[in-house]
Every structure is written in C-alpha cells, then in structure tokens.
Amino acid sequence: MLGAIFVVSGARIVLDPDSKVTAAKRVTDKVGPLIERVDPRLPSDARNLVRAKAAADVVAGLLLARGRFTRPAAAVLAAGLVPTTLAGHPFWTYPQPERTQHETHFLKNLGLLGGLLLAAVDTQGKPGISYRTSHAVDRSQRSVRRAVRTAKREAKIATVSAAAARKIPG
Structure with a gap:
C-alpha cells in the first residue's frame, strides 16, 4: 500500500513532467551542475531530472507493492522523497492560508518517509x-x-x- 502513492503520482509526472518542473527547479538548479561535473552525458536539466525521478518512483513503488526487493525499493523512494518534499512543500516560504496546506503535505511526506525508512530496514523476521x-x-x-x-x-x-x-x- 505504501508504494501505491509513488506509482500513481510517478506515472502522472512521467506523462506530464512540466507540471512539476517549476517547483523542482529549487533543487535541480543546485544539483544540475554537480551532475554535469560527475558525468556530462547524464541529464541535468530540471525536466529530465523530474521525469527520471518519477520513473524511479514508478519502478520502486511497483517493486515495493509487489514485495520484491522491498528494502532497496524503499531506500530509493526515501532518497527521492527528501528533495521532493523540500522542493515541493517549503511551507516556511508561504503566507497563510497556503502555508497550512503546504505544511500538511510536508508532514504527510515526513510520515511517508518514516514508513519507507522502516521498510528499508525491515528484514521480514530474518536477522x-x-x-x-x-x-x-x-x-x-x-x-x-x-x-x-x-x-x-x-x-x-x-x-x-x-x-x-x-x-x-x-
């Protein structure tokens, strides 16, 4: 069930990455130059990074939902959720009443992050x-x-x- 939100939202964003590019620029403008230094062949523009992250969300969400490679899938989703939350819901920059809405989404994402971290360390009863x-x-x-x-x-x-x-x- 935890993977469902990532599959659905990831699929929507893969089909329409432009809907998230403006918000993502808060993070991608800082990360893009680092990616270019590591490997200039990798995409570093906001649109392609948004699409790649969304595709990773779909794949990892499906793996998590199917119970396959759950620990790595949860780790991938958790790692992607941090920049998404910071870029998409910086509630401290908004005036009221928008601030409350973004704060709620920020806290929801923190809850999802907690669940993903638990799934990432869960050994399913195996030590x-x-x-x-x-x-x-x-x-x-x-x-x-x-x-x-x-x-x-x-x-x-x-x-x-x-x-x-x-x-x-x-």
Missing part, C-alpha cells in the same frame, strides 16, 4: 547481516569451547582406561 555475523562468531566460540571440553573429557576417559588396563593382570 540482518550484522546480527548474523556477530551471532555466528558467538556460535563458533561456543562450538570451539564445547569441542575442547569434549576432547578433554575423552582424553581423561582414555587415560583412565589405559591406566586400568595396565593394572589388570593378564
């Missing part, structure tokens, strides 16, 4: 890599200690058996 690594070390150490205790016990039994065998007259 994460750091947990598995630290517990694998603990299990290995316990296994080694157990093997040492067993070896000591068997050596003691073998020693006692050998001593008893020497004492029995044959």
